[in-house]
Amino acid sequence: xxxxxxxxxxxxxxxxxxxxxxxxxxxxxxxxxxxxxxxxxxxxxxxxxxxxxxxxxxxxxxxxxxxxxxxxxxxxxxxxxxxxxxxxxxxxxxxxxxxxxxxxxxxxxxxxx
Amino acid sequence: xxxxxxxxxxxxxxxxxxxxxxxxxxxxxxxxxxxxxxxxxxxxxxxxxxxxxxxxxxxxxxxxxxxxxxxxxxxxxxxxxxxxxxxxxxxxxxxxxxxxxxxxxxxxx
Numbered sequence: 770x771x772x773x774x775x776x777x778x779x780x781x782x783x784x785x786x787x788x789x790x791x792x793x794x795x796x797x798x799x800x801x802x803x804x805x806x807x808x809x810x811x812x813x814x815x816x817x818x819x820x821x822x823x824x825x826x827x828x829x830x831x832x833x834x835x836x837x838x839x840x841x842x843x844x845x846x847x848x849x850x851x852x853x854x855x856x857x858x859x860x861x862x863x864x865x866x867x868x869x870x871x872x873x874x875x876x877x878x879x880x881x882x
Numbered sequence: 883x884x885x886x887x888x889x890x891x892x893x894x895x896x897x898x899x900x901x902x903x904x905x906x907x908x909x910x911x912x913x914x915x916x917x918x919x920x921x922x923x924x925x926x927x928x929x930x931x932x933x934x935x936x937x938x939x940x941x942x943x944x945x946x947x948x949x950x951x952x953x954x955x956x957x958x959x960x961x962x963x964x965x966x967x968x969x970x971x972x973x974x975x976x977x978x979x980x981x982x983x984x985x986x987x988x989x990x991x
Contacts, residue, residue: 814978870930
């Protein structure tokens with residue numbers, strides 16, 4: 770079946786602009802996660818959704834970052850007033866239930882000029 | 883929080899050689915996964931192995947949860963095995979994966 774998909778695959782934006790990143794999880798997966806990978810920080814957790822609720826937002830780096838999930842499916846990660854340090858690959862993952870195997874999408878490479 | 887350490891950080895092999903990658907973790911885990919990140923950045927699932935031993939072709943993995951380590955074995959390595967191998971765990975009441983720093987593998991023909 771289809772895996773996790775993300776769009777866009779690449780995004781170049783100017784400092785101060787807002788961006789939206791989209792994630793389509795595997796159908797039927799109730800848990801959805803956002804991570805990011807940057808050169809200096811490795812792979813780090815951002816936020817976890819169970820259904821449409823986000824019980825763990827502990828990894829969001831600032832209040833410029835927000836995320837939502839609708840219909841227990843698609844999720845959008847929004848970064849407001851982007852900064853150069855936001856440049857990274859943003860990865861989405863989903864799992865059938867909490868603590869189950871997580872499957873990752875191809876990522877969105879964000880470059881902030 | 884839990885610490886995840888991978889070794890070695892870098893590994894260079896000739897095609898056909900075998901290798902063992904290690905992952906140490908500092909607390910009990912609910913989930914442990916091994917991934918291969920290919921040159922295009924995609925994280926490919928290798929094993930979901932919070933305990934026990936699994937094999938998939940030339941790859942196998944063992945997790946000894948009581949001693950807090952996991953091993954990934956690659957036999958008869960191929961150039962396509964090149965990339966970064968990550969170990970990641972879920973621990974405690976959390977659901978997030980905590981990643982190690984990775985082992986960068988280069989297999990030369």
